[in-house]
Structures are given as C-alpha cells and as structure tokens.
Amino acid sequence: MEELQFQMPAQGWSQFLIARKKMLDEFDRAKTLSKKHIVQTSHGNVAEAEFRKWLGNFLPKKYGVTSGYIISTGISDLENTPHFDVIIYEHLEAPILWIEESPDNSKQGSSLAIPAEYVKAVIEVKSSFARSTVKSGIEHLRELSKIMSGIDAPDERYKKYLPRDFFCSLVFFELRKENEFDKGAINMMVDGYSLRGYSGGVILRGSGHSKDNTGHISLLNSQQPIISSLEKPERSLLGPFTLSDTIKIDENSxxxxxxxxxxxxxxxFAFDLVALLNGTFESGRISSFHALGTTEWADAKKK
Structure with missing residues (x-):
C-alpha cells in the first residue's frame, strides 16, 4: 500500500472555517439588535460567549473553558478580584471555588472561580481592533501581574502563582474600515511583551476581505529598530501584512x-492553542496540518 503523503488543502479545511463564520454571524446579529439600545454593549457580550462556546467544543476535554475569576491564596480577600472573559483551566483537576450563574442560566454565561495553579491561559475578547480596545485588553491582562510574578516550586504544597507554562493573548472579532490606518493599535500590541506567556492575538475578520481571512498578530524580536510599515501612505492594517514600530528593550533587543x-x-491559531496547552508548541513551526487550506490550493487541486 502506498505511503500516505500530506495533502494540501487538508481534509475539512473549509468545514473548519464554518465555526469562525458562526461566531461572526452571531456577532453581526447582536450588533444589529444593539443599535436599538442606548448603550451598545450586548454584541461584546455575545462575542465573548460565542468564542467560549467554540473554544469549549474545540479543545480536548481535559481543558475547561469559562469566564470568571482566578483565585490565589497569596492575594488578600480585601483586594478586588478581576473578572476575565476566557479562562482555560485543567478541567479534570481543578476544584471550582464558586459559581456565579448568568441571568439566562446559560453555561457560556456562568462565571467560575478557579485556583490560580490550575489556570493554563487567559484570553481577552474584544469586539473590534482599535487603539482603545488593545490598550484596555492589555491593561486587564496586567491585573494578573501579582500571580504572574513568581513560579511555585514543583514540590510546593500550597501554590500561589500561575503555572510555569501559563500564556495569555487577545482576540478581536473585527477590524473595521474606519480603523485601517490606526498605527496606535498595532503599536499598542507590543506593550504586552512583558506579560508572562504573552502570545499576541488574532482578528477574526477584516473589513472588505473577500476571503475568509483571519489576522494573526505575532511578536517580533529584532537586534535593530523597525519602523512601522504604516508610515507609507498606501499601507493599511487591512493589507496582507503590517509591521509596528519597535520598542527598545536593551542595547541589542x-x-x-x-x-x-x-x-x-x-x-x-486554534492548533497553536492546543500545542501551547500541551507543551508542544515550537515558535516558527506549524503546530498541526489539520484544517489547513486556502481557496487557491483548493482551486488548483480541481484542475
């Protein structure tokens, strides 16, 4: 029997994108309805819930997905406990300290309190990619600073910190045409570099794109300063790729x-998440060939 060879596009690549489309369709529906409200926030809540729903269905079941609180025995009960959009935790191991039910009693809306040592990742979800939303997302992730500031010894009985392999990122549902030249937005993404495990983020949709493109935002480390590609008037955040300005860390970084x-x-993005959770992620290497495909690859295969 002939040895199997990797196929491009991979089986199910277009079907895999249906989940992305469902999230965006529900988001658009909520946006339309929220226009009738004085305060237009409901589409943001829908974005968070739909992303948690997709993620919970996609990830291996040893991982749980919830909104809620991260609790540490090293933090005083007099301090406010921040609420996070998406917490990925060890579903089979973690005790649930308490549950806050949502008004509609939906599983996606309930908030759980998880001990810090069982939390694998935190993802902040924003409706649109813009300077203000990137800033607020990174500032919120910085509220984890105390429990990011150390690592428990492997034999520590009473753990206080997030685990060594913890990571965090940002997810935006869309980049609107009105923000396509917002250099501050891409520059602001760099501000998260000091957060432990910060992996950038994704934008699910760009205004005007005819294909099912997703925007991937990655961090770059250079020995020389880089000037943003948006300095050129014809460049846009909706173009094939965009570079931010760099910030200096030390003499050669x-x-x-x-x-x-x-x-x-x-x-x-999806399979990088799995690799990060499983400890198999390698920078610069594709985490999985599952569901990889493009319209061009599919058209070429038909010929």
Whole structure:
C-alpha cells in the first residue's frame, strides 16, 4: 500500500472555517439588535460567549473553558478580584471555588472561580481592533501581574502563582474600515511583551476581505529598530501584512509586532492553542496540518 503523503488543502479545511463564520454571524446579529439600545454593549457580550462556546467544543476535554475569576491564596480577600472573559483551566483537576450563574442560566454565561495553579491561559475578547480596545485588553491582562510574578516550586504544597507554562493573548472579532490606518493599535500590541506567556492575538475578520481571512498578530524580536510599515501612505492594517514600530528593550533587543492576513490563520491559531496547552508548541513551526487550506490550493487541486 502506498505511503500516505500530506495533502494540501487538508481534509475539512473549509468545514473548519464554518465555526469562525458562526461566531461572526452571531456577532453581526447582536450588533444589529444593539443599535436599538442606548448603550451598545450586548454584541461584546455575545462575542465573548460565542468564542467560549467554540473554544469549549474545540479543545480536548481535559481543558475547561469559562469566564470568571482566578483565585490565589497569596492575594488578600480585601483586594478586588478581576473578572476575565476566557479562562482555560485543567478541567479534570481543578476544584471550582464558586459559581456565579448568568441571568439566562446559560453555561457560556456562568462565571467560575478557579485556583490560580490550575489556570493554563487567559484570553481577552474584544469586539473590534482599535487603539482603545488593545490598550484596555492589555491593561486587564496586567491585573494578573501579582500571580504572574513568581513560579511555585514543583514540590510546593500550597501554590500561589500561575503555572510555569501559563500564556495569555487577545482576540478581536473585527477590524473595521474606519480603523485601517490606526498605527496606535498595532503599536499598542507590543506593550504586552512583558506579560508572562504573552502570545499576541488574532482578528477574526477584516473589513472588505473577500476571503475568509483571519489576522494573526505575532511578536517580533529584532537586534535593530523597525519602523512601522504604516508610515507609507498606501499601507493599511487591512493589507496582507503590517509591521509596528519597535520598542527598545536593551542595547541589542527591540520588540515589535506583525499583523498578517490569511485563510489558514484561524486553523493555525486554534492548533497553536492546543500545542501551547500541551507543551508542544515550537515558535516558527506549524503546530498541526489539520484544517489547513486556502481557496487557491483548493482551486488548483480541481484542475
């Protein structure tokens, strides 16, 4: 029997993108309804709930997905406990300290309180990619600073910190045409570089894209400063790729960010999450060939 060879596009690549489309369809529906409200916030809540629903269905069942609180025995009960949009935790191991039911009693809306040592990742979900939303997302992730500031010894009985392999990122549902030249948005993404496990983020949709492109935002480390590609008047955040300005860390280290748009980026994001959770992620290497595909690859295969 002939040995199997990797096929491009991979089986189910277009079906995998249906989950992305469902999230965006529900988001658009909520946006339309929220226009009738004085305070238009409901579509943001729908974005969070739909993303948690997709993630909970996609991830291996040893991982749980919830909104809620991260609790540490090293933090005083007099301090406010921040609420996070998406917490990924060890579903089979973690005790649930308490549950806050949502008004509609939906599983996606309930908030759980998880001990810090069982939390694998935190993801902040925003409706749109803009300077203000990136800033608020990173500022919220910084509220984890105390429990990011140390690592418990392997034999520590009474753990206080997030685990060594913890990571965090940002998810935006769309980049609107009105924000396509917002250099501050891509520059602001770099500000998260000091957060432990910060992995950038994704934008599920770009205004005007004819294909099912997802924007992937990655961090770059350079020995030389880089000037944002948006300095060129013809460049846009909706173009194939965009470079941010860099910030200087020390004499030979600069951090920047790159945004690129492609159909396989949703699959790459999804399987990078799995690899990060499983401890198999390698920077610069594709985490999985599952669900990788493009319209061009599919058309070429038909010929």
């Amino acid at each position: 600069y951090f920047g960010a790159m945004l690129d748009w492609a159909e396989p980026n949703f699959s790459k």
